Each structure stands twice: as C-alpha cells, then as structure tokens.
Amino acid sequence: MSFQTAQQLENLNQKLSELNDDIRVSFEFFPPTTAAMETTLWNSVERLKILEPSFVSVTYGANASTRDRTHTIIKEITKRTTLKAAPHLTCISTSADELKQIAQDYWDNGIQQIVALRGDLPEGSDKPKVYAEDLVRLLKEVADFDISVAAYPEVHPEAKSAQSDLLALKRKMQAGASRAITQFFFDVESYLRFRDRCVAVGIEQDIVPGILPVSNYKTLCKFAGFTNVKIPKWLHQQFEGLDDDQTTRNLVGASIAIDQVKVLSREGVKDFHFYTLNRSELTYAICHTLGVRPTSMIE
Template sequence: MNIFKKYINPSLKKKKRKIKKKINFSFELFPSSKLILKKNFISSINKINSLNPTFISITHRSNNRKENNTYNFIKTIKNYINFQLVPHITCINNTREELKNIIKKYLNKNIKHVIALRGDSLKLNKKYKIYAIDLIILLKKISDFYISVAAYPEVHPEAKSERFDLINLKNKFDAGADQAITQFFFDIETFLRFRDKCSGIGIKKKIIPGILLINNFNQVYKFCLFSNIYLPKWIKNLYLKSNNFNDNKIGLNIAINMIKSLYKEGVYDFHIYTLNKLNFSYSVCSSINLN
C-alpha cells in the first residue's frame, strides 16, 4: 500500500463523480528583491504561468508604515508576468487615511482583487482598534474589489473559541468578502470538518485550502509550532526514517496526495504556499495525475 495514501486519504465515503473538473491553482510569494535578481526567476515564473494560475498573491511585508515592500514588489514583478497579482493588505499598523492611500495606489495599478487581513502589530501590547472586517468595509466603500480573507481550520490562535472564530469568518463574508483561503494544514479530515462547519452556519462562498509545501521539514515544523498546527506523527516519522529533512521527494508526495484526496471530496481550488520555491511548486502541481 502507498504509505501516503494510507495516511492521507480520509476515511469518509467517496462520492462517484461522472465529470472530472479542472484543478485551479493559485500561488503565494513573499516580496524579495533577491528573488527577482535570481537568474532563473523568469524561467521559474514562466513554468508557473504554464499552469494557468488563477492568481499570484504577494504577502504583506512592511518594516514600517511608510515603506510598502508588497506594493514595490508588485510594481516590479508586473514587468515579467501576465497573470493576476493579488496583494495582501493588512490594517493593524495603519490609520484609515493611510489605508485609503494604499488601496488607491493599487487601484491605479488596475488591481481589483486583494487579500484583506488584520495583520500582526509592530508594537508590543497594542490594543487592536481595526480588524479585517473594517478593512473589507473600507475596500467596498472605495471600489468594488474582489476580496479574499483568511480562514483557520484549526482555529485562529487568538480566537476565544471555535464558534467565535467561525462567526468572525461569516461576518467577514457578510461584510463583502468573496472567498476565503485557509491557513495551511496537514490533516485532511480537519479541513473537511471545517468546511462542513462553515456550511452549517450559513457560509456558502468558496473556502480554498492552503497547501504548504514541505521543502525544509525543520522550517515547516517551526511554522506548525508557531501557528498551533497539528503535524501528524506519520509525517515526522517519514523524515526521521529518511534521515534527510530536506527530502523533496517526501514533500512532493505529501502535497500531491493531499491535493488528490481533497479533489475526490469536491475541492477544485488550491492555494499553494510556495515559500518562494517556484520550481518545487511547479514540480508538485505538474505531477498531479487525476486518473
């Protein structure tokens, strides 16, 4: 038995589907001038382009309120690509006027799809005065943006409860959000249960699973600890047995089987957290055989 299928495939009964639907991929990059300067960057981007991504999201990176590395990165990368770029916009460290200026700058670049997030405070012990829902309302007042928001299958670390977290997500949809992209996860049934709970409280819009590619196990393990994400023991054991925490073959097979398992459960859209490993991301997505 394929060890990946043994552990990843959920035990839920599969529904027979007469018509196979296409898988849609979107990808996430974080802004880095070093990435653009790499000789193989254009080649890597062209590979991603061949997968016809629905969009490429650019994470928010700003060391202070005046410097917007996300905007600068998008302005530069637009010279190399011909697919949709979607910036993360965070609101916790900006005034409403500053947010309006940021939003209008993106509008001037003909960007109408954004990912609206609260973000993390640059100041310790800051009392939050603005949240993602406030940013959604502001975006809709300025223009008819297509808005993606964050969702948390394993509950946001700061949420008072799972119920509170779900209601917060529904409130974001009610305020004008169009779809949600989840935090990464490694347990398939966790996502499927979360999807059912979303449906149960009246969320009808698309919930896109976020897939984190394991290129460096130690790095991903730290992410899991920081974000309170459950990492199945069998994944740890695979890397321990391999004695190579940078074994791309293991990471590739985990991602492929997660995507195929979710596809069988009626999921057709996937957001790939690339960690800027574009060639590895291409290898994963181009290797998926749905037969």
C-alpha cells in the same frame, strides 16, 4: 497511515486523468530582501506563470520597507506578465486614509484583487482596534475589489474559541470577501470538518485550502508553532532521518501534497492555493502530476 477513512483511501486511487481541467491553482510569493532572492523569485514567477494560475499573491510585512517591496513586486508582476496579482494588505499600524490611498493606487494600476488581513500585532499591544472585516469594508468603499481573507481550520492562535473564530470569518465574508484561503494544514479531516461548519453558519463563499509543499521539516515545525497548525505523527515519521537528504525530502513533500489535493478534489474542492516560499520546482512538479499543465502540453 496518512489518511484514516476508507473513503479517503479509495480517493487516493483516483486516476490522475480525472483531475485534468478540473483543478484551479493560485500561488503565494513573498517580497525578496536580497538581489539573489529577487532572482529566485522572478525565476519562480516565470516558471509558474505558464500554468495559468487564477492569481498570484505577494505577502505584506510588518515594516514599511517590506510593504514597499510588496507594492513594487505586485506592480512589476502586473507589468511584466499577464498574471492577476493580489497583494496582501494589513490594517494594523496603518491609518484608514493611508489604506485608502494604497487601495486607490492599486486600483489605478489595474490591480483589482487583494488579500485582506488584520496583520500581526506590535509587541506589547493589547486588543486590536481594527480587524480584517474592517479592512474588507474599507476596500469595498474604495472600489469593487475581489477580496480574499484568511481562514483557520485548526483555529486562529489568538481566538477565544473555535466558534468565535468561525463567526469572525463569517463577518469578513459578510463585509464583502469573495473567498477565504486557509492556513496550511495536513489533517485533511480538519479542513473538511471546518468547511462543513462554515456551511452550517451560512458562509457560502469558497474555502480555498492552502497547500504547503514541505521541503524542510524543521522549518515547517517552526511555522506550525507560530500558527497553531498540528503536525500529525505520521508526518513526523515521513521526514524522520532525512535531515541531510534534500532530494528525498522533496519527493516526500510532493507526495504528501499530491495526496492532499487528490482527496480534497474528490470531496468537491476545485481551487487550491500553494505556498511556494518563492521556490518553483516542487510546486511545478506537484501541479504537473495533478494535470495542471501549460495549455500547449494539454492540446
């Protein structure tokens, strides 16, 4: 069974109409590397923009070419749509002066939201010299950016302990972050416990759950291995035997994401960040079912 408590089971019976006008969403994309992938990205942006997300983010790779693509895509989204675009920005292997130049360029181009991350360490590196909290502080020195940072309900894979990871998040918030967006998860209780612990240490900003609609279970397992995300037994059972059945996998993945959002909504969560993997179909269907629809359809 997906959810374990009686309260959660009751929450699943919530009428979908109760969610209307009560859920806010944001979407994550990544920079395309081929012409075909770029077409897919822009089709997804066009499809999802009518849902009027709070913002859309674009990830930031570890090499210069990927970073340039992020800059280009962010500026194009801002130019071609009315969406608020938030580039990811990392501070590993980039000087403070370079970061300030990038930030100023974004601000000058009307881009006022950033997802600030430490970034992956180069292979063979020891303890990093800079952290996300340093990047948040630097960005605030450049301009009054609206900054999101990362949070890990099941603990960052490099953290010494759950408590040290939590205190690192608190420092990012104190440096000037507006919200935290979590790594994807499937154990709803892990998110709720984490949120309670955040409150207990004095974190007042929103902890926005990251929702990953699963369409490929094998790919999910690889992602989870990198990020310290636990794959519950029930999730494995849901996708068992569906390796060659994409249609059913999509239906199962959508159902799981809908259940997550419904339960968390009843627990007071109103903002959700969807990891789209540059595909719009599954995310759009989930949002539609949850009552997040174009204004013309609601009126």
